[in-house]
Amino acid sequence: SYELTQPPSVSVSPGQTARITCSGDALPKQYAYWYQQKPGQAPVLVIYKDSERPSGIPERFSGSSSGTTVTLTISGVQAEDEADYYCQSADSSGTLPVVFGGGTKLTVL
């Protein structure tokens, strides 16, 4: 089965830049999407198609792609950004339309 790999945790101080990576063999061929989930809440889409930002998402959230790795970057991290972040994509064979990464806990120190 296809897997997307994320680091379990990332820690940054307020005002710094947080980078969360997601790796998968099919990422050069498939778009990646990112969701933010705060405790007790449903996930919220923060990046789609590798680097597009939905309306209402702050500009400090950005996405990029390079080979088999995609990266969610949060510039000028704020306390309210502390959350779990999940990447999502699909496999390249066409059999698995949705795969989630294991999630990354972002801690704002």
Place this chain on the structure above:
Amino acid sequence: EVQLVESGGGLVKPGGSLRLSCAASGFTFSSYSMNWVRQAPGKGLEWVSSISSSSSYIYYADSVKGRFTISRDNAKNSLYLQMNSLRAEDTAVYYCAKGVGAPISGIYYFDYWGQGTLVTVSS
């Protein structure tokens, strides 16, 4: 305003069945693929199933294939998940999510999510 409201969760014994519902409003339900995603307590997100707008295409995760059935009623703006032969490992919050694009199309993601309904499988 898009709203997705799940219902039908609860406590069920192993081997039992449960039917989840998702009531949608605020968008043209019949035009969009819909999905179920679950999250076990303290764990990450796990995709469960997707159904295309006209129910022509249906996909399941291997972990639920043969036990769960996704369906929709476009006249009632509702999505369903029939869960049979439930196991302890099916214990999770089940989210209904609106799809953008079409599964296996190269572009497919979720722009709106419900608040979830908890399913607990325990004797």
